[in-house]
Amino acid sequence: MHTVDIIMKKREGHALSQEEIKYLIENYTLGKIPDYQISALLMAIYFKGMNDEEAKDLANAMAHSGDMIDLSSIEGIKVDKHSTGGVGDKVTLILGPLLASVGAKFAKMSGRGLGHTGGTIDKLESIPGYNVELKVEDFMKQVKDIGIAIVGQTGDVAPADKKLYALRDVTATVDIIPLIASSIMSKKLASGADAIVLDVKVGHGAFMKTLEEAEKLAKLMVEIGRLSGRKMTAILTGMDEPLGHKIGNGLEIYEAIETLHGKGPKDLVDVTVEIGAHLLGDANIEKDFNQAKILLHQALNDGRAYHKFIELVKVQGGDTNVIKQPELLLSKKLEYVYAKESGYIEDINALEMGKAAMRLGAGRETKEDQIYMEVGIDLHHKIGSKVEKGDVLATLYVRDKGIEEAKNLILNALTIGQHQKEVVLIKKTIK
């Protein structure tokens, strides 16, 4: 097989065979195919696309480029979720304990974030002592014992994907749906879950700006998973405003705990329960979707989910005092943003809110940046809220940096007008 022939084949619009895709990924991972051939191929894929079968083959080839986590020794159906990334998205922190509290097996490997806030793993590290680095056998044992573990990626998961992603980043080949889909799915397939729900964010705060694009991506990921023998669901959820009220690592743990106490904001609860209900069905715990939702609301309201979270934190070495007194996670230094006019909140630009949090120190602009756990933004209003001139729009938990810049970003991100708008959160479900 010659790489140049494979590039030419794709350039001419033909589908690549499973053997060709395996050949490319195996040899690229080994350094036997150079970056410059792969980048030419990626650009050809931008123009000529990949069909579902090719994307499935690519995802599997990348998954098999590294460690494949084998969860089969854990009894029952192992569930997982993935979000394409949104501002204020702390769903995993709630969903994991919630599902485990009703009998599901949640074996989750999460990433660190390079974005507006940290990833799930960064957020959990704001809990003093919480150990995100478990050996695979300890990880497995913990899921068997308490039904849940949330850790950083152990071992060498999909190294081909890492290499390919770094190349895409510098060759204008990031925004290609089959590549995005197979990148995400390669890690999901390697992580070993049987049932996966994908939360594909859509809107100005998300990577996918339009429903059409998001739906294409979601359908392809579902197809890749299904062709690879997994139970798959994707939901398209709005990222027209941040999810919940709080943005920032400690603040998001805080809001997750509120939610686990049954006092979460409606949008956050709705997304969490929606995803959870699909997974309870897939896990054969509650096949009736509405019953599953009722079950999950109960577990949030009667303390089961909260106690499972306490158990998780304790087993992974975290200080449960901060879970009981989550205000310990937050900076004591506060700043406020006030409304300059009266009216309804018509728009909250989630991306700009994310940037504001990042300026305060909640996220990394470069890989080397330090994240401050205690900083962030508490938005007092959601789209449709009525505000009066002079009302507090947001409380800022700050250290010493980016305060004025963040305030300006927040003011600009909030549109106040005369129309009371409604937001549709769950836009579509793809099974």
Place this chain on the structure above:
Amino acid sequence: MHTVDIIMKKREGHALSQEEIKYLIENYTLGKIPDYQISALLMAIYFKGMNDEEAKDLANAMAHSGDMIDLSSIEGIKVDKHSTGGVGDKVTLILGPLLASVGAKFAKMSGRGLGHTGGTIDKLESIPGYNVELKVEDFMKQVKDIGIAIVGQTGDVAPADKKLYALRDVTATVDIIPLIASSIMSKKLASGADAIVLDVKVGHGAFMKTLEEAEKLAKLMVEIGRLSGRKMTAILTGMDEPLGHKIGNGLEIYEAIETLHGKGPKDLVDVTVEIGAHLLGDANIEKDFNQAKILLHQALNDGRAYHKFIELVKVQGGDTNVIKQPELLLSKKLEYVYAKESGYIEDINALEMGKAAMRLGAGRETKEDQIYMEVGIDLHHKIGSKVEKGDVLATLYVRDKGIEEAKNLILNALTIGQHQKEVVLIKKTIK
């Protein structure tokens, strides 16, 4: 300027600015932009093209990546020609002495061949002693003194083009007209001639298979040259059969000498005179095209062109005895290919003929291959010739390798049928 933004700009179908193209080529030549970004850009150019202005900027940026030969100290208009490459093409060997013999300045840097036969430089090296490596000052002095020099590329001509060509070769981005055009023109611009005729070959033996493609390429090269201040002409000539009768290094010198004696095959003479007449016009030696042709035919027939060739060979150190007895250039070991049926020659696949010559040792399959100067093929017939079963179709000048393979290739390359076809040699002129 960021390379990834430039790739994105081209990917989205926008024209790149002169500054952007200069930035890319300068930094790529210096190794500051990696191959993997350039190959992604090349693939984007395959899909989105380049306009004339971009191609001109690319050709000039590549020309300026190395030495620019300054011929201005040579009086008069310096002329040059370039062929896109065909089988049996020995035009330069005839045209140079012919033009110099009537007063033009022919300052030619030629390449070595990687193909069916050697390049002009390889062919000249079949003359014992002929020195192809002159210093630039000696090269200039020789053109001033005798009106002609034919040497290998001196100095570092268009290194960006070399680097880019090597990359295109392994990334399925060779057959892209603006890249072919700017590659050829970068070397022409760097070589310093004022007037250039391009001989764009078209047909199954050429890189450009269709007239449409060849015309696109020709027009773009003419435009690049003109926008860069050169007098330009392109002719589209047929490569439906090899040019002349002889293929192979020594054999092509032999046929060139026959032609310089006024005894050349019609197609070879016609192309040479056509190109020469355009250059005589551009050089203000004879502005009337038909008069220029008559002048050139005279110089071939009255020995002026031949004597200029003798002078050239002598000045560059070559053994003029082989010019006087050119059979010394050829192998003494002969083989023959006989007609298996009677009829008219309907087709001669030039590419297959070239391969046959290469099998005998006339060309390089890889850069490391040794070329045998004395081997090759003498085709006894052209398209339209009548042959009887048992006639000799070709004489093979051989050493020890590839004989049976070459014979089979030649037999398969010749189609004998019942129709007497005519070939149109000069298909189009673009000024």
